[in-house]
Amino acid sequence: MNQNVNLAGHGSPVGVDIKGVNLSFGSTHVLKGIDLQIKPGEFFAFLGPSGCGKTTLLRLIAGFESCQSGEVLIGDRDVAHLPPWRRDVGMVFQSYALWPHMTVRRNVAFGLEERKFPRAEIGPRVEAALDLVGLLELAERRPSQLSGGQQQRVALARTIVVEPQVLLLDEPLSNLDAKLRIQMRRELRLLQRKLSLTTIFVTHDQEEANTTSDRIAVIEQGIIQQVGSPMELYDQPANLFVANFLGVANVVAGTVSQEGDGLSFRSDDGAVTVALSAAGQGPRSIVFRPQNLTIQPAGQPAPEGLTELAGKVSHMEFLGSVVRYQVTVGPHFLLVDSAHQKGVVPMEEGTDVNLFINNELVIDLPN
Numbered sequence: 001m002n003q004n005v006n007l008a009g010h011g012s013p014v015g016v017d018i019k020g021v022n023l024s025f026g027s028t029h030v031l032k033g034i035d036l037q038i039k040p041g042e043f044f045a046f047l048g049p050s051g052c053g054k055t056t057l058l059r060l061i062a063g064f065e066s067c068q069s070g071e072v073l074i075g076d077r078d079v080a081h082l083p084p085w086r087r088d089v090g091m092v093f094q095s096y097a098l099w100p101h102m103t104v105r106r107n108v109a110f111g112l113e114e115r116k117f118p119r120a121e122i123g124p125r126v127e128a129a130l131d132l133v134g135l136l137e138l139a140e141r142r143p144s145q146l147s148g149g150q151q152q153r154v155a156l157a158r159t160i161v162v163e164p165q166v167l168l169l170d171e172p173l174s175n176l177d178a179k180l181r182i183q184m185r186r187e188l189r190l191l192q193r194k195l196s197l198t199t200i201f202v203t204h205d206q207e208e209a210n211t212t213s214d215r216i217a218v219i220e221q222g223i224i225q226q227v228g229s230p231m232e233l234y235d236q237p238a239n240l241f242v243a244n245f246l247g248v249a250n251v252v253a254g255t256v257s258q259e260g261d262g263l264s265f266r267s268d269d270g271a272v273t274v275a276l277s278a279a280g281q282g283p284r285s286i287v288f289r290p291q292n293l294t295i296q297p298a299g300q301p302a303p304e305g306l307t308e309l310a311g312k313v314s315h316m317e318f319l320g321s322v323v324r325y326q327v328t329v330g331p332h333f334l335l336v337d338s339a340h341q342k343g344v345v346p347m348e349e350g351t352d353v354n355l356f357i358n359n360e361l362v363i364d365l366p367n
Helices: 054-062 104-114 119-132 148-160 178-195 206-212 230-235 240-245
Strands: 016-025 028-038 043-047 069-074 089-092 166-170 198-203 215-220 223-228 250-259 262-267 273-276 282-288 293-297 307-318 322-329 332-339 352-357 363-366
Touching: 016 054, 028 054, 028 223, 043 054, 043 206, 054 069, 054 089, 054 166, 054 198, 089 148, 104 119, 104 148, 119 148, 148 178, 178 206, 198 206, 206 230, 215 230, 215 240, 223 230, 223 240, 240 250, 240 282, 240 363, 250 332, 273 307, 293 332, 307 332, 322 352
Parallel strands: 043 198, 043 215, 089 166, 166 198
Antiparallel strands: 016 028, 016 069, 215 223, 250 262, 250 282, 262 273, 282 363, 293 352, 307 322, 307 352, 322 332
8 A cells, every 4th residue: 555645634533432332123132231432543343253243333333223222422422313424434344335337436436426525626535545545556447357455445445535533344354365364454454554543343353353453342142241452352361252262272161279378270070280379269261272381292301380281182283383283181172282393293193292381371260
């Protein structure tokens, strides 16, 4: 994208404040008591599985859905009962929704024409928007003559040319191949920073959310499970759903009890025992990531200060940068990531191994 062109803006970015929102479709309660504050100029993601309510929440902000209770504030203005065209937001749809019979230039100009902008102003605005997304030289092509990434840029240009206060993105990268998605999410972030535009991004892809967003709201069954930065959610999940949804996690159910001066976790079958420095007591689960474990063949000297678990390799996957082992420990299948080095032969299935974990890396959560 060309980073040397500026579109005139509204001035200071605005926040989005959602207060006590409930939304139902008939007897189905889709959004349940949503309270959320999105900061001015923030790149914010709604993340969750299909059907969790994240797209409905985005459409509510855009004005395509109406809530039965609650407020939706853009800046200091409650827009909950305003139609979409009076909310000053721009939305990029998953399908891009480009007019196939119009050129790129006409597609981008369409919103300005509908808003009755002076014709003398439309041309320069369209030129600036197309230059910003690097498509000025393709202005006379039609959407069918563009790649998926180029079509997405047209949809972005058409949205930002009207200078919305808030940019809404409904899974805009889902139609692109894996390599192009990586490129486009970087460009999205660069564009958002350049425009200082409050942006809300819906995705079910945790990697997209992690690499683009300042903060993320994890949503499940119409309820916000946790809000935080990508690292906060990954390292300090609030519950088992968040722990499992963000990244790969080993989860073992059991009980935490007092033992001497400290606390100890014991799995229900007794196969996994881990000392904990701080934890809630009673029925709990421990969570640890595959990269938090160290693996080595049984019989080798154990590192000091780490919890040791004996197991057997039941499966091995080569993932390029890491080798991922599935290790059977009692009835549990634990995943272990070991950095791949050229010339190092992975352990075969059936190898007896020991796993080691630093207790400080273990997260304990309610069952």
